[in-house]
Amino acid sequence: MKTILKELARIAPGISSDAAVCAARVPIRLAREQGILPPVAVVTPTSLQQVEKLVKFCVKEGISLRVQGGGTGKITDWPKGERWLILSMASLDRIIDLDVENRSITAQAGVTLAKMEKAVSEKGLMAAQISTLHQISTIGGCLAVNRPAQARYGSIGNFLEKLTVVTGKGEILECASQNEAPGAQTPVYPLAPIFCGSAGNLGIICQARLRLLPAPPLRTGFFAVFPTTLAAADAARMIALAMFTPLELEFASPLCATLIKSQQSGALLWGEYAGGVAETAAAIAKAQKLILDHDGALLGDAEHFKTFLEKSAAFLESRSRSYLLETVTVPCSRFSTLVEGVERIAQDHGLEAAFFGSPSIARLQVALFGNSELSHQADAEIFTLSLILNGTYHDDHGRVQSREAWLASFKNSEEETLQRGLKEIFDPEGVLSCR
């Protein structure tokens, strides 16, 4: 192993095999429950060429590689055994180009959302990317999971123009996406979407060009409390379906509000609009009317609620290890049906459900409190409900077994073969993941 470390240090001098640096990357519960050992080293490359050489070396030596961006812990496929490395993207953190005229930014994968937002806002633009951990979430990490952008704009993939990846074979690929600026001559197939959302299974995202938006002239929000969960969910559904889509729309069930020590008792709804002055003012007036029509009460201090919701997201995520928590997405029009169904399923199993989410993308994160076995049964029912409602079930929190069950039951064999084929093309040795 010493020779390997020496060779790795020659390729990328930013390497640490310090026991603490390596162990800190692997959550203790994985060491306890699955016997996952810390990596032999954490390598921090500073250039694309170093990443390329590292992957080639790992392929040659049969060493597994896992990429970490901001360290928000979304690695789901931890290698067994000792021979594995963590590739930290922390030093690939340069903004290469900020093209104000064409409204695009080219940045390395380790650039944080906060750094990008700061750079673009200084030029009167906005990146529209959001994360509760925007100080540490990286562009590469967000692209790897195709993370939702600000609710109005879908996901980060919608902003992607170009991508530079190093495949599991150690080849540098520069690929375009369908979003590339009109008129640009794309000489290759738009391969970028294959890597965006592949969770690092096919290649290591090293650099990306993202589309930017002009900063809106007006941003304004509302904050409301409702007597029942259903009233809030229905108001949220109608606001989300209105002509002018909110920039953000966030919802929290009464139990979620209580857990986060909100001073309000009831279901909470927070929204933000951005755009032209007149249209934004009209949109917020309409939203306020819908809130009042649903017996909601408008409260002040929308900014405070934003912080509160960020905290609620982190809180419920932090509970995901002890309680069942997953993300369900259904078409927007069925959001209130989903909320009603989740409440009923929890009640039938004698469980308590706390949930929050973004109704404008009909995304709901559910935490079930109570008996673990019953929680698993309820989880399966929520999963089935989401499929009945033409929705899907995300694997945001590392519950790989849910994803596997979903793949086996609802993906046909052709699709599975195609996906395995892609894996075979880009990472035939399985350096980037076990499967």
Added chain:
Amino acid sequence: MSVKECSPLSSQIKALASCGQCGACASECPVFLHSRDKADSPSGKINLLQYWLENRIDAAAVARVLRRCTLCGRCETACPSDVPLTEIFREAQNRLARFENPKGISFALNRFLLKRPFLADLFVPLEALLVRVKALRVEQDRSQLPPMASFRMTERAKTAKGGPKVVLFTGCIARRRLPDIARDCVVALSSVGCQAIWAKSQRCCGSSSYSRGDARMAAFLARKNTEVLNALDYDYLLTLCPACLSAICNLWPRFAKDAEKLASRAMDINSFLASRQVTLKPVEQKTYWHEPCLLKKEEAEAARYLAGVEVLADFGRSCCGEHLTTPPCGAEEEKGRAKIGASLEQNLRDAIAASGARQAVSACPHCLLAMKRSFHKNGDQIVAQHSVQAFLKRITS
């Protein structure tokens, strides 16, 4: 080391388990935001402590990481699960310190001086003089000391007659490195009609000794300070350093039996002065506010009120890095640690310089020392002041 052997930390094991590794703390940690190394993030450190408690990792490796924590407490404010992170890290630093490399001669010298404050009073100007005449070589960052103030704190600084009696607990930095702050605090207290007393025999609060694993020294200092302060007749015990206040309220009662009584009368000087009815002149100069890590919300509000700072210029993400730049208890310098400290210090200076402010205000002598040092190093014409000094200007000029 087993869980049983590290029993003082075992009271926090339950709290350790309540960390869900959500990472919310990491986005607030100045050290992690600088190094981007997961081990430096609070959740990473919690993870490592659990490895250590389960005998899965060498204690010395964890100790090295823990020492890079500034104990600023920002992680705690961000934690959605209310994990008492600062307390855990302070305890862990204390327990793990003995696994670090043997302490050098500077550690022994520091211990010697901590026990003899009068000699320490002489030692600091002597050190500065020797550095200036290049007779003594110290770490580069420490050689960039700001010019020493001509004033030296003496017992004669006490005022007399009328008003509430207050004892000023200056702390080491204001006593020796920046004594003008202590002097101005005495003047400010006198100007609001208080009798300010300063006991020369008061010693270091002991917080840095404790975090360096020297609990015996921390206990000694707590007992001696309690003895000295309890012998005085006063209404309030005022501190001008948040770290000292934290030690008086949280650390001393653990080591000295009469310290509870003392802690009940202790308060931050900013809160005390803000509660006095004084008319203040508006501030015309653009002022940069740097919020010290251990200062509580209401204390920070009081400090900003005294200094006349309307807008919170520093959003609280920057850290002065002083805790890392100047090794507590004079332990052997760890290069990486000092480098992080120096970098944080420079980041803060850059933010202040970029704001265009001509004066920077803080409520902690440690932060002020770091600011003065970086301004001096960069040749800036920015004045670094304690909030009480800014307050004094608003009532006297």
